[in-house]
Amino acid sequence: MPPPPPPSGRKNNLGRQNRRPYPPRRPAANAPENGVSPAQQPARPVSVATGALEEPKAMDPRRLYSTSAGESEAKPFKSLGNTLDESLLAGLDKMGFEYMSPVQQKVLTELPSLSSDCLVQAKTGTGKTAAFLLPAIQNLLSAPPTSRLPKGKVGILAICPTRELALQIAKECTRITQSLPQQLECHTAFGGTSRALSLKIFLAGNPTILVATPGRLNDILSEAAVREKFSHLKTVVLDEADRMLDAGFAPAIHTILSHLPSKTQSPGWQGMCFSATLPPKVSDVVKCVLYPGYTRLSTIDPNEAPTIDRVPQYSIVVPSPREQFPALLALVEAEYAAAPAPKEFKAIVFGTTANGVALLYDVFKAALPAFTHFELHSRMSQPARTRTTTAFKNVASGILFASDVVGRGMDFPNTGLVVQLGLPSSEEQYIHRVGRTARAGKDGRAVTILFSNEAFFVKTNRALPIKPYPTPVTSDLEKYQAQIDKAFTLVDDEAKAKAYQAFLGYNKTYLKKLQLDAKGLVQLANGYARAMGCAEIPLIEKKTIGKMGLKGVPGLNIGVAGRRL
Structure with a gap:
């Protein structure tokens, strides 16, 4: 099998379609390893920024974006001169943002006002972050003197499901606000970091914007001094609301809302809820976050087939866990050989546990040394997870061994294969994992490898379009077993x-x-x-x-x- 070339300095593919070329900027300083923190860039406080930026391809100004209202021409941000502060537009220009994506265009042009409550249905990776940050920040900038945000208070609170997404949002916030004449600190709050140090930095700072995960936010709001920071709150954003609720965060979110100023207390804060899907549990939370009569927007074509129906899905069933390792090895080699562009073979392999994923990484690094391998799971430190996330996004070819820290919500461009090794915990988890491939109009495939006791998953989820894998990759497992056995001798x-x-x-x-x-x-x-x-x-x-x-x-x-x- 010819080895795929290693990633040699490939620039970051940000994958957005609303950017024009711009000069590479020097990477900003890495964030300190704490949970509620403003990272520092030269001359101004910021949130988190990691990794070099890329020169994206120029967008055709004639490009049409599909919206739920039909085809409409993408409007340039400069057309919002009467809506957005010129310093925000300058920041967007420095970022290379020229045209609005569909969700940005809907929010910025169709809301009754930028301070209106809204429920927005949009997919991950469509520019949602700017769609909620721009109105929220504009409201802070345009507030009359009598209702300006006091120093040291939180004006914008964005709640999202994972640390990785919190870091992404904070990074984009830093870039959007880079041209503002006044400093806006963007802090982050997430678990796996020092609570004491986090609180010290947060309480001593001027956290105009806070991006937080539900668990850590719920925890720190138990402190009266923290609650006081939210006394003049202007905007609350729930990003990926469906995913947060799928993860069981509904009780935490309700508790968080009980600690915030009452929405009915004059003047009340703005609520913005973003979600790819709208199951009943999202509607339950919406009632607590949005005023009755809120604006509902969508960029999802109701006639578009969901990812789960578009991705070819297969299963491989082996007798016992022993055969799962060589079956995975055989599958990777078969998929690599059949790939249209082997030099761009990119796959994610999901394991059932963090320690199981760490083992897979060690084994396959030894069994397939020609490939570039990555691991991403909850046992890793946050800086290590951030480095891996950035590296796998940028690499042309490689295999990521992952737990469900990337099950949904993170976009790894050009991932053509998703493998699930072992029993998914639920149909929802299975679907979320499959959704990591076939993104942005690209093709993808999904394969699940089960041992015989786990085969019930396919039988009990007949609505899923899972078929037997078309190639007999398990016909010569002994050959691959020898490679696996040798690789295991190198694992501690x-x-x-x-x-x-x-x-x-x-x-x-x-x-x-x-x-x-x-x-x-x-x-x-x-x-x-x-x-x-x-x-x-x-x-x-x-x-x-x-x-x-x-x-x-x-x-x-x-x-x-x-x-x-």
Whole structure:
């Protein structure tokens, strides 16, 4: 198999269609590793900016954008001279933004006023961030002297589902506001960082704009001093509302809203809700965020087939977890060989657990050394996750081994293949993962590799267009098994032990669906350990076994590292 060339300094493909060429700018300083923080760029406080910018292709000014109202010509931002402050327009010009995307055009030209409440249905990667930042910032700039935002108060609160998305929003905010005569600090708040340091920076700063994830925001709002920062709040944005609610954040969002000034308290804050889909649970939250009579906008063609119906989807079923590794290797080689442009072969492989993903990365880095490999999961530090996200976006060819930190909402341009190794936790999770391919008009494929006990997923989700994989990639697994066995000799025992324990914990949740009892699960996991080349079954602490509900089940190796009990 000819190796794909490594990514050699390929510039960042921002993938937006509303930009014109502009000179590369020096990368801004990286954000400090804390949860509520203003990163610093020369001469002004900013949020987060990482990575070099690219010179995107010039957009044809005659290009037509499809909107729900039909075909309409894309309008230039300069046509908003009577709507947006000239310093905002200057910032957009420096960014290379010349024409509005459909969602930007709808929000900026069809709202009754830029301070109106709105529910906007738009897909990820369509320019939503600027669509909500521009009206919100404009409202701050145009406020009369009697209602100006006091120093030290939060004027704009944007809530989004993940740390990665929070960083993306903050970065764009920094760029949009770069030409403002006055400083606007954009802070971020997300988990996995020092709470004490975060609060110190936030409380001492002037956080005009805060971009936060629900968990950390709910946590810090328990502090009276933090709540006081929101006493003059002007705008609340829920970005990717459907995704936040899918992730179980509804209780946190309701608690957050209870800590904010009352929306009915004069003059009340503006609510903006952005969502790709509008399930009933989004409607429930909308009632708390938007006034009755809010404006509803959509850039989604109601006749357009959803991604799940457009992407060819296949399944491969193998006898046991042991065969999943060589099956994945065989699949990658087959898909690479069949790719129209092998030099641009780009794939995401989803695992079921963070430690399982880390193991896959180690194994396939050894088994397929000619490829460029990436890993992205919750066990990584935030700076490492940010570096990986940026690198995989920019690379021409490579494989990303990922957990569901990228299940939905993040755009990795030109990803042509999504593989799910192991049982998806739900139909929704499956669909969200498939949505990482076939984006921006590109083609894509999705393949799920299951062992026999997991095959029920295909049978019980018959509405999903999943067919058997058309090529017999599993006909010569022994050949690939030899490569896998050799690769496992290069993986350290600690990584194997963590993956083994994670395998037990994840599948314990699905015993009934897997048609296993506790003893059968342990036997299955021990087979997984043997597939990893473990000399003995990895040790698990007694208390961990108890937490898993596996106390007294035969086959487990009880003990701590270096000492069996």
